[in-house]
Amino acid sequence: MTEKKSGFWRRLFGVEEASPAPSDPTREAHEPLPMAPADADAPTEPVPDAPPAPADHVQIQDGPLAGPPEASIDFIEDLEAETHPAPTLPPVVAPAPQPAAEPDKKLGWFQRLATGLKRSSDQLTGGIAAIFTKRKLDQGMLDELEDILIQADLGLDTASRVTDALAESRFDREISPDEVRAVLAAEVARALEPVALPLVIDAGKKPFVILMVGVNGSGKTTTIGKLSQLFAREGRKVVLAAGDTFRAAAIEQLQVWGRRTGAEVIARAPGSDASGLAYDAMEKARADGADVLVIDTAGRLQNRDELMAELEKIIRVIKKIDPEAPHATLLTLDATTGQNALNQVEIFGRRAGVTGLVMTKLDGTARGGILVAIAQKHRLPVHFIGVGEGVDNIEPFSAEDFARAIAGTAAR
């Protein structure tokens, strides 16, 4: 099959592909990606050397923060009500732990997942249907399939595995699109299985500290709202820290989520020192006996060194109170950013010690296969995926469900 494997690269670049390193045959031979252009407009907060403010300087702002009218809570809620009717929420105070998902609830989630991944799935299944038209499987069809899988951002490794599996079992025999989709689902599940790991909240850590990091607009604050809802349903006491101190609207957005999910929100005025706020939030969450503290941070492009240094400072300050914290550092990745997400994982991983991933906005792209490429390259746990803005659009990540949804095969 060596002739087939070189097909995509030869056709694309007129050259043979580089072989993966023999020591790690499952990794892709990715060139370092070009950095995103520097965001010259992003505000740069000075990082003072002074130690963080003592706990009694905590400002918990119950009322609206100062800011333009379009950043007010009322405005945001009115706007959200207009554009996204608020989902019905359960009672916010100490709900009882939920039993395991019932079959129809599980099916409901799968349908939502399949709807969310429809663009990616349509792209793949449409391409497969066009190639596999009751003909005997030949090399040309395998090459075309490989192109489609690579265009869907699944990565060369998975694309090759799928075509190899088909070539081994079905070469020169008739094959239907359904059979190809089944092989695709199996290979995607196989690639994702090792990284589909739940976010385990260690009840022995009080609070269990989660730091959310990611580039601007990748979905940190929305994911915090969803997680807060999830934790509240599990009966946990949650505190949220509005560490995105650059944007008044981000602080207020978090306060809205806090109100909706029954979580206390620790905030300071816009422009405050983010590491000082993180310190205050740690002390307050600890004093209150919170189970989970989730710290929001300002979005930052991974190539902005001074902003990445600020993130490192936040982590250092958190460790002054609990050397083991943060217990989880979650990177939110916007699926629509495509290949740049690979670069984000690498740099945030190096600077902030990312422990797990949340991929958001999979409903907004036809190239959701990027999750598979990331899983194979970086091997970081994928805890959750986002397929919608609503508070209920979160569920622990399941490799098999994702694979079936993206390959357009039926639910289990």
Ligand SMILES: Nc1nc2c(ncn2[C@@H]2O[C@H](COP(=O)(O)OP(=O)(O)OP(=O)(O)O)[C@@H](O)[C@H]2O)c(=O)[nH]1
């Ligand atoms: N369609 C869709 N939209 C999402 C999803 N997750 C987040 N969003 C939207 O993406 C936009 C940005 O989300 P935020 O949560 O504000 O992102 P952020 O990372 O906190 O942004 P910054 O504070 O600018 O760094 C909002 O309009 C969200 O509603 C998702 O899974 N699907």
